[in-house]
Amino acid sequence: MRRKLKIDLHTHCSEAAGFVGPDIKVVSRIVEQAKARGLDGLAVTEHWDASFGWVVKNVVEEHFADAGLVIVPGREMTAGYTHHLVELRLPNGTTFKFLAHPNRSVELVDGMRGIEILNGMHDDLNQDLVLELARAHHLVLLSNSDAHRLEDIGRYHTEVTIDDETGEWLIADTTGQLVKIT
Numbered sequence: 001m002r003r004k005l006k007i008d009l010h011t012h013c014s015e016a017a018g019f020v021g022p023d024i025k026v027v028s029r030i031v032e033q034a035k036a037r038g039l040d041g042l043a044v045t046e047h048w049d050a051s052f053g054w055v056v057k058n059v060v061e062e063h064f065a066d067a068g069l070v071i072v073p074g075r076e077m078t079a080g081y082t083h084h085l086v087e088l089r090l091p092n093g094t095t096f097k098f099l100a101h102p103n104r105s106v107e108l109v110d111g112m113r114g115i116e117i118l119n120g121m122h123d124d125l126n127q128d129l130v131l132e133l134a135r136a137h138h139l140v141l142l143s144n145s146d147a148h149r150l151e152d153i154g155r156y157h158t159e160v161t162i163d164d165e166t167g168e169w170l171i172a173d174t175t176g177q178l179v180k181i182t
């Protein structure tokens with residue numbers, strides 16, 4: 001069976017929570033916000049360091065399993081001015097890399113599979129450029145909050161289709177066709 005989930009794949013929960021550790025109280029606020037927005041999951045993508053995301057995932061699994069949220073640990077890396085690369089570790093073990101909020105032509109990094117067409121922190125995205133890059137490199141399109149405040153978590157979300165049997169993730173490309181994230 002395939003399920004359609006609403007997942008915000010780019011959030012800075014550590015910054016949003018005021019740089020306190022991912023303890024139960026902080027994680028409960030993140031979970032509450034995600035549920036209030038109707039999310040089925042979120043990726044936790046602090047700058048450079050994925051460890052905050054892994055702790056959030058563990059705390060959610062241990063204390064908030066009833067929420068039914070998929071937590072995806074990840075990190076955002078910067079190279080130069082234009083290059084913001086988000087790297088996620090999907091529940092099926094796949095590493096999923098995508099380009100965050102491009103604002104000019106960029107060199108694509110090897111293994112990049114997606115690109116943001118909407119980003120809550122950058123309302124000025126050049127969508128023509130995004131579509132051009134997505135078509136040229138067959139990237140899936142993503143809409144994410146890039147939240148740096150708790151209330152912004154879930155401002156945008158990406159529709160992710162998950163195949164329950166294989167655990168595969170599928171996301172739409174520029175033509176609306178679902179592409180397997182491998």
Ligand SMILES: [Zn+2]
Pocket residue numbers: 010012076100146
């Ligand atoms: Zn970001």
